[in-house]
Each structure stands twice: as C-alpha cells, then as structure tokens.
Amino acid sequence: MxxxxxxxxxxxxxxxxxxxxxxxxxxxxxxxxxxxxxxxxxxxxxxxxxxxxxxxxxxxxxxxxxxxxxxxxxxxxxxxxxxxxxxxxxxxxxxxxxxxxxxxxxxxxxxxxxxxxxxxxxxxxxxxxxxxxxxxxxxxxxxxxxxxxxxxxxxxxxxxxxxxxxxxxxxxxxxxxxxxxxxxxxxxxxxxxxxxxxxxxxxxxxxxxxxxxxxxxxxxxxxxxxxxxxxxxxxxxxxxxxxxxxxxxxxxxxxxxxxxxxxxxxxxxxxxxxxxxxxxxxxxxxxxxxxxxxxxxxxxxxxxKLNGVNTIAKEAKKVSEIAENENKSKTKVAVFSFLIALLSVGFLFYFIRNFKRKKLEKEEIQRTLVQKEKELVNLEGKVSDLLDEVISLAKSNNANFYSRFLDLYPDFEKKLLEINPKMTNSELQFCALLKLNFSSKEIANYTFISVRTAQNKKYRVRSKLNIPNELDTYVFFNNL
CATH class of the missing domain: 1.25.40.10 (Tetratricopeptide repeat domain)
Known part of the structure; x- marks a missing residue:
C-alpha cells in the first residue's frame, strides 16, 4: 500500500x-x-x-x-x-x-x-x-x-x-x-x-x-x-x-x-x-x-520529510543535553558531599596520599582512551566512507553496488542463505537495499520499478525469510 x-x-x-x-x-x-x-x-x-x-x-x-x-x-x-x-x-x-x-x-x-x-x-x-x-x-x-x-x-x-x-x-x-x-x-x-x-x-x-x-x-x-x-x-x-x-x-x-x-x-x-x-x-x-x-x-x-525529522531530532538532542547537564550538576554535588564526609571522619591524609596515585592512574587511562579513540575514529571513518560509497552506488543503480555492499557487510549473504538457501541473487540484492533502510518508494525510484512492485518484492522476501508478522522488516535486517 x-x-x-x-x-x-x-x-x-x-x-x-x-x-x-x-x-x-x-x-x-x-x-x-x-x-x-x-x-x-x-x-x-x-x-x-x-x-x-x-x-x-x-x-x-x-x-x-x-x-x-x-x-x-x-x-x-x-x-x-x-x-x-x-x-x-x-x-x-x-x-x-x-x-x-x-x-x-x-x-x-x-x-x-x-x-x-x-x-x-x-x-x-x-x-x-x-x-x-x-x-x-x-x-x-x-x-x-x-x-x-x-x-x-x-x-x-x-x-x-x-x-x-x-x-x-x-x-x-x-x-x-x-x-x-x-x-x-x-x-x-x-x-x-x-x-x-x-x-x-x-x-x-x-x-x-x-x-x-x-x-x-x-x-x-x-x-x-x-x-x-x-x-x-x-x-x-x-x-x-x-x-x-x-x-x-x-x-x-x-x-x-x-x-x-x-x-x-x-x-x-x-x-x-x-x-x-x-x-x-x-x-x-x-x-x-x-x-x-x-x-x-x-x-x-x-x-x-527530512526537514521534519531533523527538527524532531534537534529537539530530542536539546532535551538530552539538558538532562546531561542536570546529571553533571548532581554528580558534582555528590562528589563534594563525599569529600566532606571523608574529611569529617579523619581520612584526610589517606585521601591526599591516594589522590596523587589515582591522578597518575587517571592520566594513564586518559592517554590510553585518547589512543583508542583515535583508532576508533579512523576505523569509523573508513566504514563511513565505504557506507557512503555503497549508498551512492545503490542510488545510481550501479552494477558494482552489491559487491561493495558485501565488502561492508561480509556475513550478510551467508546469514540469509542459512535461513533460506533458495534465495535468488536478485532477492539478495533487494535485501541489501532493505538493509540500507531504503523505503519502498526509494527502492522504486533508484531501480526504476513501480512502488507496488517494490512492495510486492518486500512481501515475498518476508515470506521467504519467515519474518514474523509482528516484526518490522527494517528491524529484522538491522538486527541481522
């Protein structure tokens, strides 16, 4: 529909x-x-x-x-x-x-x-x-x-x-x-x-x-x-x-x-x-x-539609930032109260002695986190570049789309064929478009078919993969 x-x-x-x-x-x-x-x-x-x-x-x-x-x-x-x-x-x-x-x-x-x-x-x-x-x-x-x-x-x-x-x-x-x-x-x-x-x-x-x-x-x-x-x-x-x-x-x-x-x-x-x-x-x-x-x-x-989604996303981010700031304030109050309690029961010297040690540990942990973060950013950058390339190939209906898609998701085809070994190559490529979260209208537009044809293909894929009626198609492929 x-x-x-x-x-x-x-x-x-x-x-x-x-x-x-x-x-x-x-x-x-x-x-x-x-x-x-x-x-x-x-x-x-x-x-x-x-x-x-x-x-x-x-x-x-x-x-x-x-x-x-x-x-x-x-x-x-x-x-x-x-x-x-x-x-x-x-x-x-x-x-x-x-x-x-x-x-x-x-x-x-x-x-x-x-x-x-x-x-x-x-x-x-x-x-x-x-x-x-x-x-x-x-x-x-x-x-x-x-x-x-x-x-x-x-x-x-x-x-x-x-x-x-x-x-x-x-x-x-x-x-x-x-x-x-x-x-x-x-x-x-x-x-x-x-x-x-x-x-x-x-x-x-x-x-x-x-x-x-x-x-x-x-x-x-x-x-x-x-x-x-x-x-x-x-x-x-x-x-x-x-x-x-x-x-x-x-x-x-x-x-x-x-x-x-x-x-x-x-x-x-x-x-x-x-x-x-x-x-x-x-x-x-x-x-x-x-x-x-x-x-x-x-x-x-x-x-x-995109403008509407962006507006809602910005509002959600704003609410999240307010909540985060409130949590930070509460955390500061809690830490301050804890320090006062330590001082009041005679642990002042113990706290000072351990503070330097913990500071060194924290600095070491911080250096490690910075290094890991750099590695993660590099990895995410490579994945993001490949994802952008795959999406671009899909939108232009390029013949190289599916092979590059499998570079991004190497286990995707294997998992589908384990569910149903009789999946055709055309159906596997259609599933790849669903994995990228394209709507029926978008798929129809990119592959030059009617929206109804795209929806019928989606129905056949659901049937072949035995996707339960209560489970959304996109949720299934996102979890795959």
Missing part, C-alpha cells in the same frame, strides 16, 4: 459542530473551507486569527492553532506542522481543554507516522487512545474514531495487517453514534473509504467494494480528501488488475478533485499510478508527462 495514500484521509477529520461563541464557530467552520479551497481558507484563517488576538479570545486562538497545524501538514511543511501541534498540546493542557489536547496528540502521532518514526508514533497514538477513553468531551466518538484510523494506518505501514483491519473496523460503530443523520452519513462515507484503503494491501476486491460503497453513500460526490482517496484507491485496484484504461478513468477524476483539495501526497500517488498506467498502454507522451510530475512531487515530499 502506498504510504502517501494511507495516512492523510483522516488527518482532515477534526471539524466538529460544537456549541461555542461565534468566533470559535467561524474558526471551526474555516477548516471545511480549507478542504475545498486551501489557500482561500488559509487567508480567512489569518483574518480570524487577528480578531481572536484583538479580542483576547483564548479559546479562539487555540482553534486557530488546530487549523494551522492542519494547513501546514497538508502543505507538507512538517517543521511548522509538528511545532504548532506541540504548542497546541501544551496550551490545551494548560487551559484544561481535553478535546484539543486529544486532537493535538492525534496530530503529533500521525505526523510521526508519516515521518516513519513508527515506535514514537505508536506510543503517542496509544497514549492518545487511553487519554480519550478516560476523559469526556464533545465529539469524543469522532476523535476516538480518528485515533483508531491513525493506528490502523500505522500498522499498515509496518505491515501488521491484522491489527490494521481490526482498528479500522472500530471506526464505524463510533460514527453510528452521531445523532445528525447528514453528519453520520458523511462520516460513514469517510469510514468506508478508509476501510477500502486498508484492504488494498491484502484484498483488491474488498478494497474496491468499500471505495464504491463510500461513493454510493453520497447523493453528490463532495470535494473531500476521502473522495480523492476513493478514486485513487479504485485507480490502484484496476492498475494492479491490469485494467489500465479503467485505472486512468478513476485517476483522472482523482486528479480533478485534488486540484481543489490541494493535497500534495495524493497528487504524488496519482502521478505515480498515471505514469505507470500510461506506460502499460503505450502512451509515451502521457507517461513522460506524469513521470516528471511524479518525480518532482516525490522530491519535494522527501525534502520536507
């Missing part, structure tokens, strides 16, 4: 009709406008933000943060999206706004999921689930359904499909609790679309059934992310079934809708599937057109 198709459907679901003051209501309604016309909606949001600040309406300012996090995520600016969601969570906790605190936790979880920081994403989303279940606030059932959806997406990304299906099916009972019949129909339509997306990885016919069920539930197809997802999903179903003209028909509908929704990740998926379908029917002109658009979108997506 294409990751850029999965996670984004429900990120847009935080629009709730609660009874609030008029300014807050306008800001909540503003997110619906952004879904149909992103830039027009954002300009309106900036105007509403000024009014909120001028009137010192704190609740309205919190709702502005929620909408901004949505906007920047949609525009693939992960730095801003993540930081705003963090601020929203902090402010919501401070103001005891349980509803927005839950939404902020969800936003942070789905952002981490998209950045492929899966362990952190799972912790955040499971924490959000417990928080939602143990608190009461308006539209709790919708926020809980969104959290189930995000968990389902996470488990699909990590190929834990049983868990993914289990969580996605939990959303429909929550939508059934909605009293407003129009809103209930709208949310269930979204829910069926999401179920279809999860089934794409395991059962194409079931996926098509749920996509069509979502579309049939609507009297008029709305300009919504999940309807873009319905058409993209149907396009992928028929692409994988070899019915390429039918695939193109649905994908062009998705492209038309998404030009209004302005979801860059759906567009990446649409372009990828269109270039593949046009290639299969021999339309070289359209194939080249959409391949170029796909590569341009993919490049932008990867740049923003």
């Amino acid at each position: 294409k990751k850029y198709v999965l996670f984004f459907l429900v990120f847009t679901a935080f629009v709730f009709g609660q009874k609030t003051d008029s300014l807050v209501s306008k800001i909540i309604a503003n997110q619906s406008l952004m879904k149909s016309d992103m830039e027009k909606g954002f300009q309106e949001l900036l105007t509403l933000e000024k009014k909120a600040k001028q009137s010192k309406n704190y609740n309205a300012e919190l709702e502005v943060l929620n909408n901004k996090a949505f906007y920047y995520f949609t525009k693939a600016d992960y730095n801003k999206a993540y930081q705003i969601a963090q601020r929203l969570e902090k402010e919501a906790v401070s103001s005891k706004n349980k509803r927005l605190e839950a939404i902020a936790m969800n936003r942070l979880g789905i952002t981490l999921n998209f950045l492929e920081m899966y362990e952190d994403a799972e912790k955040k989303l499971l924490s959000a689930q417990n928080f939602i279940l143990s608190n009461d606030f308006h539209d709790k059932n919708l926020i809980l359904a969104n959290n189930y959806q995000f968990l389902s997406d996470l488990y699909t990304h990590t190929e834990k499909f049983d868990k993914a299906i289990n969580y996605i099916k939990k959303t429909i009972p929550e939508y059934d609790k909605i009293k407003n019949p129009i809103e209930k129909k709208n949310q269930k339509s979204k829910g069926f679309s999401n179920i279809g997306l999860q089934y794409l990885s395991i059962d194409l016919d079931s996926a098509a059934f749920y996509f069509q069920k979502s579309l049939n539930l609507q009297e008029k197809i709305q300009v919504k992310n999940y309807n873009v997802g319905n058409y993209v999903g149907l396009g992928e179903v028929y692409n994988r079934k070899g019915q390429y003209n039918k695939s193109i028909e649905f994908l062009k509908k998705a492209e038309e809708l998404n030009n209004q929704v302005q979801d860059s990740y759906y567009m990446t998926s649409i372009y990828d599937l269109l270039q593949d379908s046009y290639k299969k029917i021999g339309n070289e002109k359209e194939h080249n057109k959409y391949k170029l658009l796909f590569l341009e979108n993919l490049q932008e997506e990867n740049i923003e």
Whole structure:
C-alpha cells in the first residue's frame, strides 16, 4: 500500500459542530473551507486569527492553532506542522481543554507516522487512545474514531495487517453514534473509504467494494480528501488488475478533485499510478508527462520529510543535553558531599596520599582512551566512507553496488542463505537495499520499478525469510 495514500484521509477529520461563541464557530467552520479551497481558507484563517488576538479570545486562538497545524501538514511543511501541534498540546493542557489536547496528540502521532518514526508514533497514538477513553468531551466518538484510523494506518505501514483491519473496523460503530443523520452519513462515507484503503494491501476486491460503497453513500460526490482517496484507491485496484484504461478513468477524476483539495501526497500517488498506467498502454507522451510530475512531487515530499525529522531530532538532542547537564550538576554535588564526609571522619591524609596515585592512574587511562579513540575514529571513518560509497552506488543503480555492499557487510549473504538457501541473487540484492533502510518508494525510484512492485518484492522476501508478522522488516535486517 502506498504510504502517501494511507495516512492523510483522516488527518482532515477534526471539524466538529460544537456549541461555542461565534468566533470559535467561524474558526471551526474555516477548516471545511480549507478542504475545498486551501489557500482561500488559509487567508480567512489569518483574518480570524487577528480578531481572536484583538479580542483576547483564548479559546479562539487555540482553534486557530488546530487549523494551522492542519494547513501546514497538508502543505507538507512538517517543521511548522509538528511545532504548532506541540504548542497546541501544551496550551490545551494548560487551559484544561481535553478535546484539543486529544486532537493535538492525534496530530503529533500521525505526523510521526508519516515521518516513519513508527515506535514514537505508536506510543503517542496509544497514549492518545487511553487519554480519550478516560476523559469526556464533545465529539469524543469522532476523535476516538480518528485515533483508531491513525493506528490502523500505522500498522499498515509496518505491515501488521491484522491489527490494521481490526482498528479500522472500530471506526464505524463510533460514527453510528452521531445523532445528525447528514453528519453520520458523511462520516460513514469517510469510514468506508478508509476501510477500502486498508484492504488494498491484502484484498483488491474488498478494497474496491468499500471505495464504491463510500461513493454510493453520497447523493453528490463532495470535494473531500476521502473522495480523492476513493478514486485513487479504485485507480490502484484496476492498475494492479491490469485494467489500465479503467485505472486512468478513476485517476483522472482523482486528479480533478485534488486540484481543489490541494493535497500534495495524493497528487504524488496519482502521478505515480498515471505514469505507470500510461506506460502499460503505450502512451509515451502521457507517461513522460506524469513521470516528471511524479518525480518532482516525490522530491519535494522527501525534502520536507527530512526537514521534519531533523527538527524532531534537534529537539530530542536539546532535551538530552539538558538532562546531561542536570546529571553533571548532581554528580558534582555528590562528589563534594563525599569529600566532606571523608574529611569529617579523619581520612584526610589517606585521601591526599591516594589522590596523587589515582591522578597518575587517571592520566594513564586518559592517554590510553585518547589512543583508542583515535583508532576508533579512523576505523569509523573508513566504514563511513565505504557506507557512503555503497549508498551512492545503490542510488545510481550501479552494477558494482552489491559487491561493495558485501565488502561492508561480509556475513550478510551467508546469514540469509542459512535461513533460506533458495534465495535468488536478485532477492539478495533487494535485501541489501532493505538493509540500507531504503523505503519502498526509494527502492522504486533508484531501480526504476513501480512502488507496488517494490512492495510486492518486500512481501515475498518476508515470506521467504519467515519474518514474523509482528516484526518490522527494517528491524529484522538491522538486527541481522
């Protein structure tokens, strides 16, 4: 399943009709406008933000943060999206706004999921689930359904499909609790679309059934992310079934809708599937057109993803440095107290006599450590240079890639063949790419195959190596 198709459907679901003051209501309604016309909606949001600040309406300012996090995520600016969601969570906790605190936790979880920081994403989303279940606030059932959806997406990304299906099916009972019949129909339509997306990885016919069920539930197809997802999903179903003209028909509908929704990740998926379908029917002109658009979108997506990961890494380093400084301070206090205790019980001379000896020992140890560190730096430098060379060869699809990879990991092939002696050379080279932690999209890009082909190869490799369902592919190869 294409990751850029999965996670984004429900990120847009935080629009709730609660009874609030008029300014807050306008800001909540503003997110619906952004879904149909992103830039027009954002300009309106900036105007509403000024009014909120001028009137010192704190609740309205919190709702502005929620909408901004949505906007920047949609525009693939992960730095801003993540930081705003963090601020929203902090402010919501401070103001005891349980509803927005839950939404902020969800936003942070789905952002981490998209950045492929899966362990952190799972912790955040499971924490959000417990928080939602143990608190009461308006539209709790919708926020809980969104959290189930995000968990389902996470488990699909990590190929834990049983868990993914289990969580996605939990959303429909929550939508059934909605009293407003129009809103209930709208949310269930979204829910069926999401179920279809999860089934794409395991059962194409079931996926098509749920996509069509979502579309049939609507009297008029709305300009919504999940309807873009319905058409993209149907396009992928028929692409994988070899019915390429039918695939193109649905994908062009998705492209038309998404030009209004302005979801860059759906567009990446649409372009990828269109270039593949046009290639299969021999339309070289359209194939080249959409391949170029796909590569341009993919490049932008990867740049923003990297920026988001770097931001989170810097924050983690900052927290680590603060903790380290605190530990150093505590250590100094402890050492000082210990010396005072020694002096107080009459060990002053003993301490002085041994101090010189320990100082000499410490200096000798220090010299040894410096030498070892130099040797280690030299070794790491050589390994790092070879790793850089191997990665470069992989990205350029160079024929020397695998032989140099085995210079870096000499036992890699032996270990795989011990598990399954029937592994082919092509599969061993594919495993080498997984060992380097390349995603399916990256492998597809570097080896000039489709993302779906790369994902199918990954599935076959998992089967041949008997990798347990609960174990992530990359964790397996990292531990090999």
